[in-house]
Amino acid sequence: xxxxxxxxxSLINSNAITPQNKVTALTLSSIIIPRWTxxxxxxxxxxxxxxxxxxxxxxxxxxxxxxxxxxxxTDRYFxxxxxxxxxxxxxxxxxxxxxxxxxxxxxxxxxxxxxxxWRMLGVLLLLNAIIQGAATSLVQxxxxxxxxxxxxxxxxxSWVLATVSxxxxxxxxxxxVVGGWYLPPEGGYEFLK
Numbered sequence: 001x002x003x004x005x006x007x008x009x010s011l012i013n014s015n016a017i018t019p020q021n022k023v024t025a026l027t028l029s030s031i032i033i034p035r036w037t038x039x040x041x042x043x044x045x046x047x048x049x050x051x052x053x054x055x056x057x058x059x060x061x062x063x064x065x066x067x068x069x070x071x072x073x074t075d076r077y078f079x080x081x082x083x084x085x086x087x088x089x090x091x092x093x094x095x096x097x098x099x100x101x102x103x104x105x106x107x108x109x110x111x112x113x114x115x116x117x118w119r120m121l122g123v124l125l126l127l128n129a130i131i132q133g134a135a136t137s138l139v140q141x142x143x144x145x146x147x148x149x150x151x152x153x154x155x156x157x158s159w160v161l162a163t164v165s166x167x168x169x170x171x172x173x174x175x176x177v178v179g180g181w182y183l184p185p186e187g188g189y190e191f192l193k
Contacts, residue, residue: 008107023172024096026165027132031089034062035156036139037149049156052086078146081138088135089162095128111185118180125173132166 030036034051041047047058055065071079102124106117139159143149 023165023168024093024100026161026168027089027092027096030158030162030165031086031093033158033161034065036085036158037143037153038156039153041152051158052082052089075148078142078148081142085135085138088131088138092128092132092135095124095131099124099128115180115185118176122173122177122180125169125176129166129169129173132162132169136162136166 031052034054034056035049036052037050039048045058049056049058050065053065054062055067056062066079066082071083099121102117102121106113106121109117136159140155143153143155
């Protein structure tokens with residue numbers, strides 16, 4: 001019964017009501033909201049925001065990003081890194097969907113699947129966190145070393161959401177692995193008298 005509690009709590013914290021649902025919601029929000037980096041211009045009251053797919057201003061103007069000029073000019077490196085980040089973040093949504101299916105299969109699969117399922121689930125959760133961590137690291141690297149990000153730019157709320165998402169996923173993976181490793185098997189055999 002203790003394994004059922006661990007898997008159920010992790011599923012709820014992972015996908016349904018709290019953290020994993022929040023993990024998936026955080027990931028989806030970070031992809032949709034165009035605020036991976038932001039720039040506040042103090043000389044004129046306007047802010048600029050870069051999202052994974054759009055570049056917007058505080059005036060409400062948005063354009064496709066990175067643009068054709070960004071990708072075919074002298075700054076192809078930035079374009080390929082930014083597009084790689086967008087692809088990695090989209091791929092994490094696929095893995096998060098696989099996590100939901102894995103939780104359901106393990107919970108509905110009986111004692112044997114619950115006893116052995118933690119290995120596969122732990123790997124999926126860690127894979128999700130690694131890929132999402134790589135995406136946020138690419139943006140952090142560009143923010144630190146690309147010339148387009150000068151004083152006044154900062155990492156935005158979407159980057160923070162993605163970072164929180166993969167940190168929660170690492171914690172959930174740890175809970176699942178520790179629970180699977182250390183908890184006694186559920187049920188077991190009872191001697192007949």
